[in-house]
Amino acid sequence: MANVFILDNGAYTIKAGFSNQNEPRIMPNAIMKAKSERRRPFIADQIEDCRDASGLFYILPFQKGYLVNWDIQKTVWDYVFGKDVFNVNHSNTTMIVTEPYLNFTSTQEALSEIFFEEYEVDALLRINAGDLSVHKYHRDRPRELCCLLVESGFSFTHIVPYIQGKKQKDAILRVDVGGKVLTNHLKELISYRQLNVMDETYVINQVKEDVCFVSLDYNTDMRTARDGKQANHILRDYVLPDFTTIKRGYVRPLEESTGKSTAGEQLIRLNNERFAIPELLFHPSDVGIQEMGITEAIVHSINKCPEETRPHLYRNILLTGGNCNFPMFKDRVFKDVQSMAPDEFDVNVTLAKNPSTYCWRGGAAISRSAHFPEMLVTKKEWEEDGFNICQERFSV
Amino acid sequence: MASRESGRQKDASSRRILDESARRRRARKALEALEQDNFHDDPHANLVMSKKAPKFEESLDGSRNKDRKRRTRSSEYFKQRFRKTFTILLEEEQALYPDGPNYLTVQAPSSKRPERRLCAVCGFPAPYTCIPCGSRYCSTKCLSTHEDTRCLKWTA
């Protein structure tokens, strides 16, 4: 049996590894340049060698969630497959590669060509990341018939109903808010209100991950944040890294959030930003994106499915992707959806364990399933039928 | 005479109001900024690198590697073969599958909920609208910050 390598090729991070590993390695899907080390580009996880990440500049292969910059992507893949990382022997490897929903046909063709002609893999499965997640979900819950997948990543959030394992393409919805918009907006707010951090994407992304949470009661939290010092339990000071003594930024606990720097460290204060940023996932119109938020879109998408499937979909809402790591994300989805769902339906929301790598583990699971060989296109088939056989077998 | 003239001018400029298309342009620009993928300009674009150090472009096409020829060719090949912008890809797909589902058809429709009114300065709920530009503000303090920093000072 050939090795199976799973490449969950995200627009911001790659989750990669052989199917017999427990967890994938996560690394930036990017080439980065730092102010501190001008002479050296950092590819993917080489960024760990970078001691000063201030002003870090990203060159990403993806734009708006779709692969467009092939030479950057190829450079990153060559590194990931190469001897410094996984040392993949492609000729005896089955490759699973993820793609975004409704990937462009010409990109699908290019992907097939690169993996068969350039890397010369033994067999290929191109598949939506969400299909892998849902496979895993059903494997863990074999009695459930449907799954409503929420995949919230860097570029956007997709809402996709699956009925008996089959995705309902006509009911897919895309909300154009993902981690990128959140980080960009936080950067903008801090820069306008406190300190110019427009060039500090890397640092502000960490700030976002460290301090933001999803509000369960927006109006109350707004009142609390506006309140005087005593009652405001939301306000926090954040110590920015200086990359000499402070390698990584961190939040000060509430009682130490005095707004005063004690040893010359640089502070920013986070107040309503802490929940107003993730709130964009639920109210894109807060920044002028005229679309439904995630929970409204969940209900809208379910209503596009056959009536008899709806109770099953409400009962099997699965949350995956990096944004689901915000504290209270799951509770908010549950609260909103329950308030909008018909009374007779039970709502059940599952937060994937480790939402960033759930899909990759789905890939590992699928590679052990009985149907796996039928899903693949082999090198021999590619040589005979080319892209046609890929289009027949893969559905993205 | 001269002073009356300038007084009138000043009066006119303080009553300047952004028209609908300027407001839309401004909103679009703000959205584009949020959508930015590559975040900010290359800080080293103009730096002259030491000759000994490998240059970015070189390590990109693998010219430091031993299998130099093949990798250089393939990198160049793929660049040529797959040089399509997002816009071109989108147009192609639209032509292939005009009825969808495709990228355009799956975009979530607009929300049925009322839009929130948030202060353009501090982000708290804002009951007032700035007459010249249409931004929201919550207090006279935020209004004056808004006037000093953005409002009509942005040229969009």
Ligand SMILES: [Zn+2]
């Ligand atoms: Zn205000």
Ligand SMILES: [Zn+2]
């Ligand atoms: Zn104004």
